[in-house]
Amino acid sequence: MTARVGEELPTLRILITRTLIVSGAIASRDYQDVHHDAEAAKAKGSPDIFMNILTTNGLVGRYITDHFGPRARLRKVAIRLGAPNYPGDEMVLTGQVTAVAADGVAEISVTGRNALGKHVTGKVTVCLPPDRPQHVPRPGSDGEAR
Numbered sequence: 001m002t003a004r005v006g007e008e009l010p011t012l013r014i015l016i017t018r019t020l021i022v023s024g025a026i027a028s029r030d031y032q033d034v035h036h037d038a039e040a041a042k043a044k045g046s047p048d049i050f051m052n053i054l055t056t057n058g059l060v061g062r063y064i065t066d067h068f069g070p071r072a073r074l075r076k077v078a079i080r081l082g083a084p085n086y087p088g089d090e091m092v093l094t095g096q097v098t099a100v101a102a103d104g105v106a107e108i109s110v111t112g113r114n115a116l117g118k119h120v121t122g123k124v125t126v127c128l129p130p131d132r133p134q135h136v137p138r139p140g141s142d143g144e145a146r
Contacts, residue, residue: 002128028058
């Protein structure tokens with residue numbers, strides 16, 4: 001997979017559901033009540049539960065690997081949160097390649113927006129695999145994709 005400076009990644013739209021917020025918090029072992037208990041979140045000044053940073057980090061990583069493929073390796077994900085993601089929001093991720101080194105390491109600028117504004121901004125450093133055919137026959141196989 002190759003990348004070139006200035007290349008725009010396709011937009012990814014993610015519906016922010018209550019289930020996504022809660023399951024992301026549980027999966028990342030973030031048991032803060034503001035990520036699963038609407039009443040507790042309201043008592044702390046939030047209109048509802050909201051997504052944690054680790055879930056956002058994972059979604060940014062997914063955005064990059066969905067584009068560059070499963071053999072791309074995330075080297076660094078550096079993000080900053082802005083407007084919260086609440087249930088019912090749609091987060092729209094966009095990205096642009098800002099640097100590509102000769103060794104296949106690329107830097108991608110990423111932004112995620114919702115109705116309130118920028119939810120996340122950041123940079124992702126990814127190691128891109130060298131170009132290879134989609135199907136590589138195993139030794140001793142007849143070369144047929146199965």
